[in-house]
Amino acid sequence: MTGTAAREWTKVSAFIRKNWLMARRNIFTVFEVVFWPTVGVLSVGLLTRFLDLTPETTAFILIGTLALSIIQVCQLDVAYAILFEMWAKGIKHQFLAPIGLWHLALGSWLMGILRGLAVFALLAGLGWWGFGFDFFHPGPAALVAFLLGLFLNAVIIGLGVCTLLLLFGLRAEVSAWSAVSLILLLAGIYYPVSLLPPPVAAVAAAIPLTYFLDAFRAHYGFAPVFEAALLKGFATSLVYLALTYGALGAALTHARRRGTLLRLSE
Amino acid sequence: MGLSPAVEIHDLEKSFRSGWPRRRVQPALRGVTFSVPRGVIFAILGPNGAGKTTLLSILATLLLPDRGSARVLGHDVVREPHRVRERVNMSSGNANFLWSLTPREILDIFARLAGVTGRVRRVRVEALLDLLELRGHAEVPYSELSTGLKQRLALAKALVNEPELLILDEPTVGLDPDVSVRIRAQIAALRRERGTTILLSTHYMREAEELADEIVFLRDGRILARGDADSLKRRIKVGDAVSLVLADPAAWERLRALPGVLACASRDGRVECVVDDARKRLPDLLRHLHEAGVEVHDLRVTEPDLEAVFLELAR
Numbered sequence A: 001m002t003g004t005a006a007r008e009w010t011k012v013s014a015f016i017r018k019n020w021l022m023a024r025r026n027i028f029t030v031f032e033v034v035f036w037p038t039v040g041v042l043s044v045g046l047l048t049r050f051l052d053l054t055p056e057t058t059a060f061i062l063i064g065t066l067a068l069s070i071i072q073v074c075q076l077d078v079a080y081a082i083l084f085e086m087w088a089k090g091i092k093h094q095f096l097a098p099i100g101l102w103h104l105a106l107g108s109w110l111m112g113i114l115r116g117l118a119v120f121a122l123l124a125g126l127g128w129w130g131f132g133f134d135f136f137h138p139g140p141a142a143l144v145a146f147l148l149g150l151f152l153n154a155v156i157i158g159l160g161v162c163t164l165l166l167l168f169g170l171r172a173e174v175s176a177w178s179a180v181s182l183i184l185l186l187a188g189i190y191y192p193v194s195l196l197p198p199p200v201a202a203v204a205a206a207i208p209l210t211y212f213l214d215a216f217r218a219h220y221g222f223a224p225v226f227e228a229a230l231l232k233g234f235a236t237s238l239v240y241l242a243l244t245y246g247a248l249g250a251a252l253t254h255a256r257r258r259g260t261l262l263r264l265s266e
Numbered sequence B: 001m002g003l004s005p006a007v008e009i010h011d012l013e014k015s016f017r018s019g020w021p022r023r024r025v026q027p028a029l030r031g032v033t034f035s036v037p038r039g040v041i042f043a044i045l046g047p048n049g050a051g052k053t054t055l056l057s058i059l060a061t062l063l064l065p066d067r068g069s070a071r072v073l074g075h076d077v078v079r080e081p082h083r084v085r086e087r088v089n090m091s092s093g094n095a096n097f098l099w100s101l102t103p104r105e106i107l108d109i110f111a112r113l114a115g116v117t118g119r120v121r122r123v124r125v126e127a128l129l130d131l132l133e134l135r136g137h138a139e140v141p142y143s144e145l146s147t148g149l150k151q152r153l154a155l156a157k158a159l160v161n162e163p164e165l166l167i168l169d170e171p172t173v174g175l176d177p178d179v180s181v182r183i184r185a186q187i188a189a190l191r192r193e194r195g196t197t198i199l200l201s202t203h204y205m206r207e208a209e210e211l212a213d214e215i216v217f218l219r220d221g222r223i224l225a226r227g228d229a230d231s232l233k234r235r236i237k238v239g240d241a242v243s244l245v246l247a248d249p250a251a252w253e254r255l256r257a258l259p260g261v262l263a264c265a266s267r268d269g270r271v272e273c274v275v276d277d278a279r280k281r282l283p284d285l286l287r288h289l290h291e292a293g294v295e296v297h298d299l300r301v302t303e304p305d306l307e308a309v310f311l312e313l314a315r
């Protein structure tokens, strides 16, 4: 690596290292990576048994649960880039450093991907063991595209949460835990978006996750609702990524004008 | 090419807006102008709410000013904040870091944020642990450190990028006197050994006097006076206050003429004098009174308090 590249990577690595150390010492990590995802898949999986669902509908629902668990844990890491500092009342130090927001976003996202993959491994094992469900059935390319889609959705949500935190301080903390529930309702985690009333369906069509779920479920025998779903998924993701990244930058400027960074550090 | 000053600010203004729907506007800086040459220790002295933190935060790019200009090491803080952040660092008395990380980890993370790579980073982190005498506590979680250790860690953190300008916001606030003395010695050593320009705020007159080559008095967002400690003391008659009760109250007139006595007045039966240094002048003063046959019934010596200084200045 050239000197400049090495320096830039070092700045990114600061965010990976920070989240890694915090995760290692935080009892909530066990809940985030193991407990809640396990509870989610087991309760939903058992529900499908109780309702006597066909293997196809079971697949449909388990894919939704997996997606939700992975997005939640990955977006939390991005949100933690700001949230931990706010809890510690020391956020100003991070923004005194010569970093760009992309260092923050990329570093914490990479850590989120790591934790997301751990959740995937756990749930894929549980799904196989408990319900005979094979997450690898669609093949490596489709699986990688699906996971990448989930991680993109996660970073978009995470950056959105960071934006709200910078604008409203810890009053916005609740968004870190509830943003994903809104997606759950709108993106058709547990039901096809075709069930939604037309205006809401239009909102669903604006959420990238909808397309990634559609594309992945097609491999389990569900007729796709959208044409070129993956392409639309990535295209909308990039648009939202650009928007939330821009919003975060604007929120930081706003915070520098308002003195929020100081108020949140005392 | 001559070096630009460490800090150059001109007519700087900043107000805080808060509240909704009814807006409150709180002015914090009302047109501040000064410059700091390189290699000096420069103190901003002022009471609570004077605007010290606001001023320092603008220079550290944590805050955007409303009006006026501020250049740090030749870079405009609004237009080139990234350049400023590379060459400056800031620490404050009330710094906080992530509760479960250890000093070594905290310094490592901030060195990474500054873009310090590989071996250089490891060596620098260890050197800082030694410099600020943190080695014995390098593995203790931040939440378990004492206030003095936290303050030293904050200072160490501010050195990870080897800044040319170090900004310290009340570096000894809330510390025991002996801990404060150590921190001050470390600040003085930084300038002496590394040539770092240091801009610090404090509300302790003594601290400014002991450390700084130059002092500005800030109150209500305005600079009231500026100069080195001695000239300021002479000009604004700030020194130790000696308060006496004399058997012959009229004797106070004579004290005025003694060397080192900056001011004297009689109020409510007490004689209040201001001397530049009580330890040096008190023996003379007492000898003089003794020789004149004036009995001293009561004597009190107090350090100058900042409010009094400002009252003096505001006249």
Ligand SMILES: Nc1ncnc2c1ncn2[C@@H]1O[C@H](COP(=O)(O)OP(=O)(O)OP(=O)(O)O)[C@@H](O)[C@H]1O
Binding pocket: A258, A259, A260, A262, A263, B016, B017, B018, B026, B027, B028, B046, B047, B048, B049, B050, B051, B052, B053, B054, B055, B203
């Ligand atoms: N983030 C903020 N939001 C709103 N008002 C603020 C903010 N920071 C400072 N102020 C106000 O601006 C004024 C100057 O505050 P500042 O913190 O700069 O003073 P200071 O000299 O550092 O005081 P202290 O000795 O208490 O630290 C005060 O009236 C304060 O209430």
Ligand SMILES: [Mg+2]
Binding pocket: B052, B053, B054, B169
């Ligand atoms: Mg202050």
